[in-house]
Amino acid sequence: MKDEVKIILDICDKILLKNVDHHLRLNLEPNSTQFKTLKDEIISSELTKLLVKEDLGGAGMTLNDIIPIVHLSAQYGTPVPFIETIISNFLLSELNIKPENDFITLTNKTENIIIKKDKISGNFKSIPYLNLAEKILVETEINNQKYIILFKKGGKFKLQKNFLSEPKFDLDASDLEIISMMEKPEQIDVQNLLINIRSIQSFGAMEKILKLCIEYCSQRKQFGRTLSKFQMIQNHISEIALEVAASGASLSTLKNNNKNFYNLKSTAIPKIRTGIASGKVIALSHQVHGAMGFTKEYELSYFTKALNSWRNEFGNEIYWQNILGKLFLNQNKNLWEFLNH
Amino acid sequence: MTYFNFPHIEEDDNLKNLRNDVKSFLKTTFNSNNIKPQADAWMYSANPEFSKKLGEKGWLGMSFPKKYGGREKTMLERYVITEELLVAGAPVAAHWIADRQSGSQIIRYGTEEQKKEIIPKISSGECFFAIGMSEPDSGSDLASVKTFAKKTTDGWELTGRKIWSTGAHLSHYMIVLARTEKLDEKNRHSGLSQFLVNLKLPGVEINPIEDMTHQKHFNETVFNNVKLGKDALLGEEGLGWQQVVGELALERSGPERFLSHYILLDNFISEFRYKMSEMGITSLGKIISELQTLRMMSFSIAWMIQEKKSPDVQAAFVKEAGNVFEKKLIETIREMSNLIPFEEWSSSLKSLFQDATLRIPANSLRGGTSEIMRGIISKQLGLR
Numbered sequence: 001m002k003d004e005v006k007i008i009l010d011i012c013d014k015i016l017l018k019n020v021d022h023h024l025r026l027n028l029e030p031n032s033t034q035f036k037t038l039k040d041e042i043i044s045s046e047l048t049k050l051l052v053k054e055d056l057g058g059a060g061m062t063l064n065d066i067i068p069i070v071h072l073s074a075q076y077g078t079p080v081p082f083i084e085t086i087i088s089n090f091l092l093s094e095l096n097i098k099p100e101n102d103f104i105t106l107t108n109k110t111e112n113i114i115i116k117k118d119k120i121s122g123n124f125k126s127i128p129y130l131n132l133a134e135k136i137l138v139e140t141e142i143n144n145q146k147y148i149i150l151f152k153k154g155g156k157f158k159l160q161k162n163f164l165s166e167p168k169f170d171l172d173a174s175d176l177e178i179i180s181m182m183e184k185p186e187q188i189d190v191q192n193l194l195i196n197i198r199s200i201q202s203f204g205a206m207e208k209i210l211k212l213c214i215e216y217c218s219q220r221k222q223f224g225r226t227l228s229k230f231q232m233i234q235n236h237i238s239e240i241a242l243e244v245a246a247s248g249a250s251l252s253t254l255k256n257n258n259k260n261f262y263n264l265k266s267t268a269i270p271k272i273r274t275g276i277a278s279g280k281v282i283a284l285s286h287q288v289h290g291a292m293g294f295t296k297e298y299e300l301s302y303f304t305k306a307l308n309s310w311r312n313e314f315g316n317e318i319y320w321q322n323i324l325g326k327l328f329l330n331q332n333k334n335l336w337e338f339l340n341h
Numbered sequence: 342m343t344y345f346n347f348p349h350i351e352e353d354d355n356l357k358n359l360r361n362d363v364k365s366f367l368k369t370t371f372n373s374n375n376i377k378p379q380a381d382a383w384m385y386s387a388n389p390e391f392s393k394k395l396g397e398k399g400w401l402g403m404s405f406p407k408k409y410g411g412r413e414k415t416m417l418e419r420y421v422i423t424e425e426l427l428v429a430g431a432p433v434a435a436h437w438i439a440d441r442q443s444g445s446q447i448i449r450y451g452t453e454e455q456k457k458e459i460i461p462k463i464s465s466g467e468c469f470f471a472i473g474m475s476e477p478d479s480g481s482d483l484a485s486v487k488t489f490a491k492k493t494t495d496g497w498e499l500t501g502r503k504i505w506s507t508g509a510h511l512s513h514y515m516i517v518l519a520r521t522e523k524l525d526e527k528n529r530h531s532g533l534s535q536f537l538v539n540l541k542l543p544g545v546e547i548n549p550i551e552d553m554t555h556q557k558h559f560n561e562t563v564f565n566n567v568k569l570g571k572d573a574l575l576g577e578e579g580l581g582w583q584q585v586v587g588e589l590a591l592e593r594s595g596p597e598r599f600l601s602h603y604i605l606l607d608n609f610i611s612e613f614r615y616k617m618s619e620m621g622i623t624s625l626g627k628i629i630s631e632l633q634t635l636r637m638m639s640f641s642i643a644w645m646i647q648e649k650k651s652p653d654v655q656a657a658f659v660k661e662a663g664n665v666f667e668k669k670l671i672e673t674i675r676e677m678s679n680l681i682p683f684e685e686w687s688s689s690l691k692s693l694f695q696d697a698t699l700r701i702p703a704n705s706l707r708g709g710t711s712e713i714m715r716g717i718i719s720k721q722l723g724l725r
Contacts, residue, residue, distance in 0.1 A: 210344060214722055234719035241718050245345045245638070245658045250630070252637040255349040272630035321626030322619065328629060329614055329622065335607055336428050339633055340352075340360065 005065050008050065012069055015041045016076040022299045025079045025165075030132055035080065039132075042082055043101055051090035052099045058089070063193075063258045067200055067251065074204025077302050079166070081105045081129035083197060088137040091148055091190070095182040104150070105133035108190050110140040119175040120151050126313075130157050130169035135179065139190040146184040152177045165306035189262035191314060196254055196261050198310045199270040202278055203247045205303045205310075209285045210244050212300050213237050216289055227288070236284045243277035250274060268324040275317030278307040344722070345655060347641040356421050363400070363425040370394060371429070378430030380693050381601045381700050384707075385558055387511050388432035389466075395426075395433075396466025401440050404647070405448055410461025416647035420596070420640055427600040428607070434558070435511055439463045442591040443470035443516050446535070450576030450584055455537060459514070471509035472592075473517035473538065473562065474585065477502055481713050483518070484529040484582065488564065490519040490536060496570040499536065499544075502563050505707070509547050509560040512540055516588075517564070518581050533581030536573045544568070554699045586653060592708050594642040594656035598663030599635045601704065602670055605693040609674055612690055613681055621677035628673050631666055635659065654721045661714035664705040671698055 001009075019038040028035060042048060050066055052058020070083055081103045088104035109125035124138060130153065137150045155173040184190070214237065217227035227233050250273035253266040260266035282304045286293045293300040311317065328338045370376065370391070379386040395401050403419040405411020426433050444463040447455055462468030479485045488501025499519060509515060515538050522532030540547065544567035549557040576584045606628070617625065639659050645652040674694065683691065705711045719725050 207344065210722075214724065218723065228724040234724045235715055237722060237724060238715040238718035241344060241722060242658055242662055245347065245655075246631075246634050246662055248343070248345070249347040249638040249641065250634040252347070252349045252641075253633070256351055268626070269630045269633050272627060273634050276627070276631075317627075318623060321630070322623040323626065324629055325617075325622035325624075325626035328625070329617070335610055335629070336603075339629070339636070340357075 001068065002065065005061070005068060008047070008059070009068055009072060011045055012047055012072055015045060016073065016078055020076045020078050022302065025077060025302055026296065028079050028132070035132070038080060039103060048082070048085040048089055049099045050086055052093040056093050056096070056098050058093060058099060063261045064255055067254070070197055070200040071204040074201035075208045077205070077208065077299065077306070081133050083201070084128055084133070087193065087197060091137060091188070092150065092180065094185060094188060095148060095180070097180045097182065100135060102134040103129070103132055104135045104137050105129050106137040108139040108194065110138055113140045113142060115142065115178070115181070118178045120149060120178050121174045124171040124173060126160065126168045127171055128166050128168050130171060131167060136171070139184060147181055148184050149181045150179045152179065165302050166309055187259070187262065192262050192264065192267040195267050195271050195314050198313060199274045200251060202274040202307055202310050203244070203251060205306050206244045206247055206277060206281045209281055209300065209303050210237070210240050213240060213285050213288050216292070233288055236288050240281050240284050243280050247274045247277045264327055265324065268320050268327070271320045272317045272324065275311040275320070278311040282307055345658065347638050347655060348644065350417065350641055350644040356417060359418055359421050360425055363422050366398060367425065367429045367431060376432060378604050379432065380430060380604050380697055382430050383427065383433050383437045383597045383601065384507060385434060385556060386432040387434035387508060389435045389511070391432045392436040392466035394466070395436070396464060401436060401466050402444055402460060402464025405444060405460050405464060409448070409456045410464040412464065416643040417640070420643040424596045424600065427596055428603045430604040434508055435469050436463070436466050438472055438508065439468055439470035441595060442588050443514070445591055446516055446575065446584065446588050447537070449587070450535070452572065454572060455575070468514070469508065469512040471506045471512040471515045471540070471562070473503045473506065473515040475503065475505045477504050481710055483585070484533070486518055486520060486533070488517060488519040490521050490534060490569070492521070496568070497536065497573060499538065499564045499567040499569055502561060504561050505559050506562045507559045509540065509562050510549060514538060515540055515562060516575060518585050521578055530582035532579055534578050535575040535581045535584050536569060537575045538564070538567065538569065538573060542567050554696065587651070589709065590651065590653045590656040591646070593660035594639055594652065596636065596639050598639070598660050599632065599666045602667055602697045602701070605674065605697050606670065608690050608693055609677065612687060613678065616681055617677055618680045620679055624673050624676040628670070635663055635666060638662070654717060657714040657717040660708060661711055664711055667704050668701055671701060
């Protein structure tokens with residue numbers, strides 16, 4: 001890990017350690033002091049500009065560099081659009097647009113988009129943390145051309161019924177003010193980028209779950225001994241650890257080259273592996289926690305709900321297994337060649 | 342906070358070129374010597390002539406120092422060669438254990454004389470080893486071994502029995518884990534030592550054990566008061582346990598833990614790539630993701646070993662995840678063939694499938710059972 005990444009990671013860790021707890025997750029209000037303090041510290045530390053080019057006032061880091069930061073944020077269960085803002089500012093920077101000093105959220109699920117005189121109307125789906133963001137960045141297609149558009153929040157939005165760790169909203173927008181609008185560069189694949197961010201976050205959430213399992217089972221006693229001394233419990237937790245380790249290793253596909261964040265094969269491998277792992281980790285972690293893990297007050301469910309939400313986004317792992325299988329079969333290579341290229 | 346790190350290691354152009362060199366060599370050698378690829382070849386397919394050819398190419402003893410006949414190459418280079426040999430189903434069983442773990446143990450713990458005597462022969466593919474760990478009453482509980490080496494005026498006298506010693510009938514040496522002191526129940530890992538035992542010595546008896554596939558690749562090896570010289574001791578007297586733990590990391594982390602039956606998968610795809618159902622294609626995608634992840638883990642461990650780290654727990658992960666993967670492989674192939682009746686398969690594919698089905702139960706036993714791997718992981722997590 002580069003020294004500058006270690007320094008940033010340390011800053012990020014201090015801010016999240018101080019401000020993020022389960023109370024915040026359960027009582028997340030845009031006007032609450034705890035939220036405002038967290039937001040102020042994140043924005044003022046310039047952490048949301050890590051991927052912004054230096055000449056636009058950012059840190060000029062690469063997608064690869066921020067993998068540990070996305071991972072750390074997920075371990076904390078940071079319930080604000082922190083990573084969404086980092087990615088939004090990155091996309092703006094790629095278009096040579098200056099970053100914003102606000103929380104931005106983003107989506108690529110859009111319908112009925114109409115642009116008229118610097119105003120945008122349409123339906124926008126599955127927008128994370130819309131309630132906490134000031135601006136929205138979307139990737140949308142108009143007349144067979146993809147655009148990236150940043151606009152101010154407004155209009156009616158409603159909470160989707162989903163797994164709820166990460167609130168997602170649908171927005172029906174009418175004549176909202178466009179701040180920037182540019183054609184999307186060919187080389188950027190927003191969907192694959194977002195999927196890879198989710199894979200990294202899933203790895204972080206699973207590590208947190210492993211930690212919770214170890215702590216809980218090392219403290220709670222039944223039949224006169226701690227749960228951790230029961231071989232069946234050890235077996236469950238070692239299986240969780242195995243899945244966590246494999247998830248982390250699957251992210252290696254992204255690390256050769258920043259372009260791999262847009263590449264279908266490099267995206268599919270961790271998407272599938274973390275998706276499979278998530279299913280096992282959710283089931284096993286709830287099993288080792290017993291009824292306690294089923295309560296709202298205990299934080300396990302926050303992370304398992306997040307995993308359930310993420311593994312079902314952009315097509316689940318079964319959907320991606322089919323994509324990866326076809327990607328290989330259509331390349332007319334033998335399997336070993338496919339794996340090594 | 343990361344519990345188990347598998348650092349990302351990139352395969353550079355040098356390694357890619359090496360892959361191509363190995364592929365070309367295998368194609369030529371297989372053709373000119375009429376070698377038939379086999380699944381699980383590192384256990385079942387021994388060909389001393391082929392091992393010698395690999396030695397001549399400089400592809401054995403790769404990480405050993407040149408002054409002992411090694412090549413001073415990296416563990417990553419060795420890894421790449423190992424993978425290519427496995428996916429080709431090359432007949433590597435004769436030298437596999439010597440090259441994988443025994444040679445490294447000698448380099449790490451051996452005397453100058455031991456290194457000069459044995460390492461050049463391993464590197465030239467002319468010296469083969471068997472593992473001397475398990476015993477009839479000591480399977481997973483390795484610290485309970487009863488084979489005893491008694492100190493004599495001339496050296497040692499070895500008595501006991503080792504079991505499941507793969508390839509002992511073809512091997513020149515065995516590294517034997519033996520008690521050199523009586524078992525202390527309060528400190529079970531003390532009083533153990535490792536010995537380099539020449540399998541041609543008087544008193545060594547090797548009895549084949551037929552496995553459920555009717556093949557005789559493993560053995561019972563009996564030591565009847567075998568006289569060993571002082572120079573047979575490998576490493577330090579009494580520190581055998583510490584030494585053997587490092588050896589197990591070498592044994593468990595390699596790509597043979599998930600590529601043993603790769604040629605079955607490859608042959609299936611070659612035969613039916615245009616006949617697979619959507620369900621079959623979906624199963625194939627899953628296996629690609631899991632296989633590539635395992636390769637990343639194992640490659641990362643090769644780098645850790647190269648950097649003198651101790652990836653014992655990471656090795657347990659690869660061993661266990663590899664076992665799970667290969668066990669699922671049979672079911673996955675069945676899913677992939679859901680619209681292709683078995684009767685339509687070629688006889689060679691049927692044969693590979695049947696062999697794999699019969700052999701796979703051994704995967705999660707050899708090299709440490711799944712239960713032991715999970716125990717190692719639990720211990721590292723502080724649960725024990």
